[in-house]
Amino acid sequence: MINSRMSGVINADNLQSSIIGQPSSKRGTAELVKTTLFKKEPDGVTYRIPSLLYLPERHTYLAFAEKRTSPSDSDAKILVIRRGTITKDGAIQWSPCEELSTAQLPDHRTMNPCPVYDRKTQTVSLFFICVRSNVTECRQILTGRNQTRLCRVTSRDHGATWGPTADLTDSAIGDAVGRWATFGVGPGHGVQLAAGRLVVPAYAYYERVRCLCLWPVPLTVKPRALAVYSDDAGLTWRAGALLGAASCECEMAEVVDGEGVAQLYCNARHSGGVRVEALSRDGGGRFEKPRRAEQLVEPRKGCQGSVVGFPAPEPPTGGGSEGAGRTRTWLAFSHPTHGESRLNLGVYLNRAPLGRSGWDPPMVIHRGPSGYSDLAYSQEDQRFSCLLECGEKSELEQIAFMSFTLDEIRQTAG
Numbered sequence: 185m186i187n188s189r190m191s192g193v194i195n196a197d198n199l200q201s202s203i204i205g206q207p208s209s210k211r212g213t214a215e216l217v218k219t220t221l222f223k224k225e226p227d228g229v230t231y232r233i234p235s236l237l238y239l240p241e242r243h244t245y246l247a248f249a250e251k252r253t254s255p256s257d258s259d260a261k262i263l264v265i266r267r268g269t270i271t272k273d274g275a276i277q278w279s280p281c282e283e284l285s286t287a288q289l290p291d292h293r294t295m296n297p298c299p300v301y302d303r304k305t306q307t308v309s310l311f312f313i314c315v316r317s318n319v320t321e322c323r324q325i326l327t328g329r330n331q332t333r334l335c336r337v338t339s340r341d342h343g344a345t346w347g348p349t350a351d352l353t354d355s356a357i358g359d360a361v362g363r364w365a366t367f368g369v370g371p372g373h374g375v376q377l378a379a380g381r382l383v384v385p386a387y388a389y390y391e392r393v394r395c396l397c398l399w400p401v402p403l404t405v406k407p408r409a410l411a412v413y414s415d416d417a418g419l420t421w422r423a424g425a426l427l428g429a430a431s432c433e434c435e436m437a438e439v440v441d442g443e444g445v446a447q448l449y450c451n452a453r454h455s456g457g458v459r460v461e462a463l464s465r466d467g468g469g470r471f472e473k474p475r476r477a478e479q480l481v482e483p484r485k486g487c488q489g490s491v492v493g494f495p496a497p498e499p500p501t502g503g504g505s506e507g508a509g510r511t512r513t514w515l516a517f518s519h520p521t522h523g524e525s526r527l528n529l530g531v532y533l534n535r536a537p538l539g540r541s542g543w544d545p546p547m548v549i550h551r552g553p554s555g556y557s558d559l560a561y562s563q564e565d566q567r568f569s570c571l572l573e574c575g576e577k578s579e580l581e582q583i584a585f586m587s588f589t590l591d592e593i594r595q596t597a598g
Contacts, residue, residue: 216549216592221266221278221571222249222583230255231264233371233488234571234583235297238560239342241306243270245560246343247571247585248297248310251283255580258320260293263312267343268585276585286346287337289314294335300374300382302417308339309418310346311369311384324366325405328391332366338418356412356421365389365405369412372435372490372558378446381467384412385434385450390426407432409452411468425470427452431460432486436468437493439537440512449537450474451491451517457482459489459519463538479543480532481523489519492559492568496535497590511538516593518557518570521546526579529554529572533593547596549586555579566590 222231232255235248245268253259263284268276288294292314299310315321316331324331334353337346353361361367367388374384387409408426431452440446448464450471459480462471480489493513515537521530530546555573562569568588575581 216586216588218550218574219276219278219585220582221247221585222264222281224581228254230580231583232260232573232580233296233556234558234573235299235370235372236558236560236569236571236585237299237301237308237373238562238569239301239306239308240562240564242342244268244342245270245276245569245585246299246308247278247583248284248299249583250295250297257295258293258318260295260315263287263294263297263310265343278585284310284337284346286348287312287335289333289335289349289351291317292333293317296368296371298370298372298374298384300384301376302382303376304380305417306340306342307418308343309336309374309382309384310339311336311374311412313368314349314351315366321366325389328365328405330361330364330366332368334367334369334412352421357423360423363391365391368433370435371433371488371556373560375436375438375493377438377448377467378440379467380415380417382414382418383436383448383468384421385436386410386412386423387432387434387452388426406430409434409450409462409471411436411448411450411464411471413468424464424468427460427462427471427474429460429474430454430456431462431474433488435489435491437491437515438513439463439493439515441538442510442512444512447538449491449493449515451477451480451489453486453488454482455486457523475540477543479545480517480519481521483520483522483526484524487520487526488556489517490557490559490570491515491517492561493537494561494566494568494590495563510536513537516559516561516568517543518549518559518572520554521548526555527551527553529557529570529574531559531568531570531588531593533590544594547588547593549588550574550584552576553579553581568593 237246267279319331409431411424434452454460459477460474462474515534557572
């Protein structure tokens with residue numbers, strides 16, 4: 185076991201500062217405990233695409249990643265996991281890295297971990313995609329020939345063991361997959377709505393126009409985010425409608441307004457310089473027209489980001505249109521804050537996510553190369569955790585775990 189209190193970047197002689205983290209004097213940056221969970225190996229083996237899930241009944245984190253033989257997407261091989269258990273003194277003990285040998289299909293590579301937890305049945309459904317070996321995403325988009333499968337494994341013992349892979353492509357997506365050049369889930373985490381629905385964020389490269397020639401290839405392929413959801417505790421799944429504007433890798437969170445009405449919020453990667461966000465009033469079946477989140481800048485080539493909802497610490501006022509976006513739910517969002525490159529991963533706060541985009545300036549939790557990330561929230565101690573790609577010279581050097589409070593976000597952001 186690795187004790188994260190003893191392996192952070194801050195000296196752990198002071199127990200409280202090691203667990204909680206201390207904001208630095210430099211505004212906009214927080215110096216927090218950083219625990220390396222997955223590290224690039226000398227032979228080139230690289231760990232990418234962090235995914236984080238918190239299980240409150242066991243006070244346990246599940247940290248997932250892709251194991252690759254090189255940084256290239258086409259060299260992804262298998263998913264790996266580490267389990268982190270919170271001890272009585274507040275430290276986190278991490279299990280050794282394990283390969284998820286059941287989460288794969290023959291002659292395919294496994295990618296995009298995206299778990300969702302059913303609180304009622306205490307079942308973890310780990311979604312991922314399996315892509316035909318030696319077939320790149322670019323090739324699928326250029327030819328319009330999808331070689332990707334939607335897959336899932338489940339655990340009923342809080343991530344200790346996992347069942348066999350189930351291929352849900354035909355049952356969940358159906359004939360619609362014929363118009364998709366390729367697709368993915370998350371990556372990151374799914375969410376269970378208050379009504380019980382399980383929601384997994386996803387995206388598809390939709391073929392709008394095909395060439396009517398001897399070799400029918402797509403003329404126009406655009407990425408669109410969507411939700412995949414289940415209303416029967418994960419027995420059956422269904423894909424919702426695609427967003428009405430360009431949108432790619434995404435995450436979702438349930439937001440409850442001042443009158444107790446819930447909506448599903450989607451935050452998606454976008455090629456237009458900033459993120460896009462959209463709301464669904466029917467739990468992911470269909471989303472309203474996406475809007476630009478001007479405060480959430482994208483690097484030139486874009487990057488995945490993570491969003492998590494949590495109870496607002498201040499009571500909402502008003503409600504509906506009169507409430508000017510006031511909600512019982514706030515949002516936190518993690519993403520590189522640099523507008524050109526994947527640098528300086530920050531955490532943004534939104535106190536009114538149902539109104540026009542109202543994100544506060546970010547708290548930077550890693551200054552330097554940063555990439556994909558995933559957030560989790562623990563309601564019992566009101567703490568956030570982030571699993572992020574980061575390093576000194578490259579964001580592919582390691583995947584690290586960090587933890588912080590709402591007060592630290594509010595005090596350090598700017």
